[in-house]
Amino acid sequence: MTDRGQESAGIVTSNGASPPTYTTLKGMGLVNSAFQPEDLLKLRHGNLGIGHTRYSTTGISELQNCQPFVVDTLHGKIAVAHNGELVNAASLRKKVMRHGVGLSTSSDSELITQLLALTPPMEEKDTPDWVARIKNLMSETPTSYSLLVMYTDVIYAVRDPYGNRPLSIGRLVPISKLHTAGAGDGDTEGWVVSSESCSFQSIGARYYREVEPGEIVQISKHGVKTLSVVPRPEGDLPAFCIFEYVYFARPDSIFEGKMVYSVRQRCGRQLAVEAPTDADVVSTVPESATPAALGYAQQAGLPYVEVLCKNRYVGRTFIQPNTRLRQLGVAKKFGALTDNFAGKRVVLIDDSIVRGNTISPIIKLLKEAGATEVHIRVASPPIRFPCYMGINIPTKEELIANKPEFQDIAGYIGASSVRYLSVEGLVAAVQGGILTEKDQRIDSNRKPSWRVGHCTACLTGKYPVELEW
């Protein structure tokens, strides 16, 4: 489970015994810096566990908000990791506090944990019915959450009925069956759950399937088992976050049977159809817009070239001691590959324009280095509305599409022209996913068993459920 964040990271493992021993690691920053190798050794004796990397949406950035949350209940300890943001968090907080519970953080994850603990009956002799408690929780809040709940020797993987946040299951393959690995005896078999399927390959697991919207999956030593699929209100489609395709997910992840890279490439093609350009070369703002740029070039029949190379060593966090360097700004992060575009008309593909302060100096850089025209084509529609379901989008006021300058955006950023992909074009590119015929092995896993639908609230203002203010 992961928010795919860089703010903090946490892992809790269970040894599966009765009563279980849980081992918890938490730290600030990326996983690599949050944990020391000697810390990780402490986790060795667990054979199941859940982890989380936090990317702050609500809640102040501090270790206290770091997930997974572990609480001791009348029936023993549970650990909970959560990706998403509850649309009715405020009224749920009131509810648990009215019951006399003090909440020590502002995070939805603690709230979820206390809601699970709170559910009656509360007699020690009773067996805890965690599935009933999870269903009860799901009846209290419609979206958005993908959850992992660990109890003793079982992990429950849960996706909200709207399927707003992703959640995939992978299967750990014994090393001996992986051609990519060296010889060895690390022959673990097992199951893994992750927000993004791209993480499976890194640990020698293979994509198995997605958790279905509303599904409660039980993972234990007996394997993977669907316990329930909680329905949506009649007539509602799922509302998987379309921004995952556009920007957030890694290109090698698979959602709804489609590889993100391919969706982005189709966005580029669609953009070439919607917004053709009279130009000499097509290029990309490295690296996230590259699939769309290749798609655009292919569809438009124009050569694809590289115009910028990244200056690896200019860190984002380097405090500029010098006015001159500060003024140079973004230009110093990229080198111009002059020979590829000097004297030419360039179509430059970007994946989105959020605040506009990155693309403008890049355009100037290209013009200074000899580009005769620089046309910006954006492989997504303009973002106009805030997200209340877990994506940290700037406020409405900060979004460039809501500023007066947007009326003449080309003039504002110094481009020869600017065009965006339409919302319809994006949805078409997302849904047009067909499988490569020859990819037999993963074919059957990839077809979604449910009717897909997407949340485009940040683009259209149409939220999948009514918001609580």
Next chain:
Amino acid sequence: MTDRGQESAGIVTSNGASPPTYTTLKGMGLVNSAFQPEDLLKLRHGNLGIGHTRYSTTGISELQNCQPFVVDTLHGKIAVAHNGELVNAASLRKKVMRHGVGLSTSSDSELITQLLALTPPMEEKDTPDWVARIKNLMSETPTSYSLLVMYTDVIYAVRDPYGNRPLSIGRLVPISKLHTAGAGDGDTEGWVVSSESCSFQSIGARYYREVEPGEIVQISKHGVKTLSVVPRPEGDLPAFCIFEYVYFARPDSIFEGKMVYSVRQRCGRQLAVEAPTDADVVSTVPESATPAALGYAQQAGLPYVEVLCKNRYVGRTFIQPNTRLRQLGVAKKFGALTDNFAGKRVVLIDDSIVRGNTISPIIKLLKEAGATEVHIRVASPPIRFPCYMGINIPTKEELIANKPEFQDIAGYIGASSVRYLSVEGLVAAVQGGILTEKDQRIDSNRKPSWRVGHCTACLTGKYPVELEW
């Protein structure tokens, strides 16, 4: 408020507004390393606050257990700092969990916080009666706790009815009235509460008085006010921890009207009466046994000399890479001041012998450097029983007084003789405190307004309340 620990430190300040903004800082280690100066600046806008330095008794050592605990309740946020250990923590945990509260740490402080939050009534429109909630908490648990509870613009300082853990009030003096300070405009007035009065001088405050056993004191911009004094069961005396005098507190702190240094000096005198020695010089294991050694020397009419100097730079945490250095052990932490004792019979005063592995090499060092006899006199009775009220004493098995070797402790540690202070002698030394006649300024503050009594459980096994197993 402080556990006087080095494990972790926390501070929460409130701006006193309605609703208040609380600012929280927490970090591992000593205050100096736990906080950065830039962090402390964040606290500037508060005009009241509570802090805590943790010394682990129960609860695993981690940031999560770091106090103060802040929770959001139906009536707003409260912050709680706690020193002590609840004797009936286990049954209280069961109680709150039965109500459906998940506990995220093993600390008593979270437990206390949730108990305060839990107390009915639970309607949002109600005014929260925190004093009633504190009294309710006090009716649930007899000891041991000194508490600070902050709510918006008030701090409640609470000491359990047995007064087991210390708690003192000091008054911040304007800089202009302090001769010890440089000129300046830092003219803050106000009140401070601390486990030990020694901390007052460091911040320019003066000792005001102790919180009485069972007392609930309200501190606000209107000053210090006693709200209630919760009584003990009839016939029970207070049970202030006698180990604070012997070992734990700083010598310049004042408890029950007595300066700790003077109590220790009297322990030395009493020891000279109980266990006289035919010797040439009296000395100390630096630095904590020095007052007792000076008292012994004075009472015995023997010269006081220094026999050891500390090697400041041999850190406790230095990992020895070398067998030889490891074998040299404690000897390398001290230099022998040979000229002061070579050829002489030495009485060496120590404040306590917990495990015996420090005193033994010191005796050998002195003998190797020329002492003809080394008599150990311990200025406290042997510790034989565990503490369940907040002092981290080794297990019964580890305590040297419970080992077979204790029968011939002199032989075991290589001393010419070993004698301990009696329990009666210790109690007499503690209670025999009289004020220096000429010290007029602080006289009236110092006299305790209650009949004193002490917990000697670690020495006698007689616990002040029945323990819950």
Next chain:
Amino acid sequence: MTDRGQESAGIVTSNGASPPTYTTLKGMGLVNSAFQPEDLLKLRHGNLGIGHTRYSTTGISELQNCQPFVVDTLHGKIAVAHNGELVNAASLRKKVMRHGVGLSTSSDSELITQLLALTPPMEEKDTPDWVARIKNLMSETPTSYSLLVMYTDVIYAVRDPYGNRPLSIGRLVPISKLHTAGAGDGDTEGWVVSSESCSFQSIGARYYREVEPGEIVQISKHGVKTLSVVPRPEGDLPAFCIFEYVYFARPDSIFEGKMVYSVRQRCGRQLAVEAPTDADVVSTVPESATPAALGYAQQAGLPYVEVLCKNRYVGRTFIQPNTRLRQLGVAKKFGALTDNFAGKRVVLIDDSIVRGNTISPIIKLLKEAGATEVHIRVASPPIRFPCYMGINIPTKEELIANKPEFQDIAGYIGASSVRYLSVEGLVAAVQGGILTEKDQRIDSNRKPSWRVGHCTACLTGKYPVELEW
């Protein structure tokens, strides 16, 4: 000046006064981590300075070897930064030691500094003739060195007569004339010297020209002035390191009038001519082989696709706590973009194969993800010989081209076929550089004024000068 290394970094500035004050900063690691912003402020009062980032070739990795070297001489302090490796370092060390000088490091830079200090005459009243001393140094050692020597208010930039190591001059442009920069008053003008011209853009400078092989350039407030051009032995061509083009330099740098990116692209084209493949798609091992892959695809008329995406967060330094993860090896650094190649024959371009332990798991990864064939095309000839002139190439024994496995390299690494670029092909690609006609501004600067020639010793074993053993 830079070794372009990540091992250590140093900067020395001079205030240009008489006598001058030099300020020195040195630290381990990348520039960003080696220096703190507050350190950099110390350098503000200098108006000239030299810096160095070290990449270890000879000399143990430690701060002591960190350049620039500053020494106090009879005539004041000089600071020296050096890129390269003296082919006759051993006999030069003997020479200075025979004169009675102790050498405190194993670095060539200290050796150069002491050689400059040593040159007679040695009377304090004399004016130091640094140019004569530099010429004297150049008469003692043929190659390889690019040098910066700072004395009071002058910097001498020197390139050895073979021009083995690069050295370029750039001109700082006032901010007001840079379209890429924000408005501001950072209107510094001046000159900068760097191993690679790519660094100029980052600081708002423009490429001016290269230092010619054998040239001594003086840089002062009076501008840039050629003082001398020391000739090579008759008949010898320059011997600029061809490996800079293949691998070492950043693609946006310019050497001998050619942009490195374009040279690499031509290598790809040349490779398509020399080693055509019957395949479906062309791709790259990201990111350094991308220009060659695009060139290959273009020349071969095959579609260029991406097959791998980098897993940004798998750091090189992460210590693997787990056998399984260690066995997964390089596979976890890349995600497979399955849809782009499943069921297809892939030509994968790499820039060089040094040890062979990276490419092999990548091939397996692609095959496992569905590639039917994976043909490796290497855009440079096999490396067979060690470099004694400043490039840290593995020992002869470690180079894959010298191992028995090289006879069946395709089988060894699991490829469908493997082909390398020929040495002749590489030289042709390097020399075939023509300027883009439309790039008028920088045209005249780019044409080299000397007859070019290249060192291909690592490929052919033909060293430009006789080596001293």
Next chain:
Amino acid sequence: MTDRGQESAGIVTSNGASPPTYTTLKGMGLVNSAFQPEDLLKLRHGNLGIGHTRYSTTGISELQNCQPFVVDTLHGKIAVAHNGELVNAASLRKKVMRHGVGLSTSSDSELITQLLALTPPMEEKDTPDWVARIKNLMSETPTSYSLLVMYTDVIYAVRDPYGNRPLSIGRLVPISKLHTAGAGDGDTEGWVVSSESCSFQSIGARYYREVEPGEIVQISKHGVKTLSVVPRPEGDLPAFCIFEYVYFARPDSIFEGKMVYSVRQRCGRQLAVEAPTDADVVSTVPESATPAALGYAQQAGLPYVEVLCKNRYVGRTFIQPNTRLRQLGVAKKFGALTDNFAGKRVVLIDDSIVRGNTISPIIKLLKEAGATEVHIRVASPPIRFPCYMGINIPTKEELIANKPEFQDIAGYIGASSVRYLSVEGLVAAVQGGILTEKDQRIDSNRKPSWRVGHCTACLTGKYPVELEW
């Protein structure tokens, strides 16, 4: 060898082979923080080595100046550690630079190393006569230096003819013969050399003897051997730094047969004779003045009490974020032990008053806490002159004895009276050392074999040699 500093630390070991391998460790800060345990393991293969901890006198504080200095000479590598400051360093620097040597640091130690390397003859085939080179060095500079020179498998320990800086030899005792050590096989025998004998005990060595002024001692696997004793100019006495006794050395060190603690105690007695006081109690500014205070109390027949306890946790480096705390200043570093002195007249012994800004707030603190009079007695004469021989004394202007306020120092610092020990009194206390009769074991080692004499330049302005300006 040690400067006994906290600024930086270095160690060089030799494996003693031919040619030897030297291993070097250097780091900033105290030994504990400068080196990591894993670093120290690198040193294991050496069986001889020299180390140094730097305390800055001349030379900027940076790693480059960190000793020992290792240089490669025509005859192999030597390593040099140096304590002291050459009085004619400036003209010696000129001399080596005139020979063509560049000096990379401002430290005397590099200068000494280059002087040793420089000495002719310089033919590789010659055997290096290091003793002749050391004698040659000693003919060039009279003082002050204690030196360790390591070459292959020999260490030369050298003390300048005036014996200004201390240097002692100790003998490593097998663990099995040390009662203070646990059982073990760390049975190293060998020799150690140190500035202060106090360090011997920490590593299980015993004091053997001092290096005599002018002596060159050879230490090798064959033992300790005097090679030469270089004489002083006729009529000159040795000039051992008297400040070592007063302030600098650890109390358990032995110089000229006298334990430093005993000298300080005699200073206190002498002070009681010279400056008697009508008072009730005698006390100390902890901890360095304690021996003098005990001596004063004994001689004066007054009770010795403690009046201050140190606040361990107020670090020197804690940056005060708050005006109030900054104004509180030194008062927060000490707790007042009120009961011991309230209503009494206190004689407070300090070891020296350098700038006066520590003692003044302490006096105010005592008065505020109830002392009726506070008389300051300083156990050394006022410091009036700078030291040019290795002790970092403030400039003449900064020394309180040279300020106008010194005329009424008692008024200035707020004391009831102030008296200093006389220079004659100090010299008498230093020279009056007699051995404790019963201490038979170390008796013979302690008697100095030379006529002693002391440098009192900082007190009298009489320097042992003419200074070079």
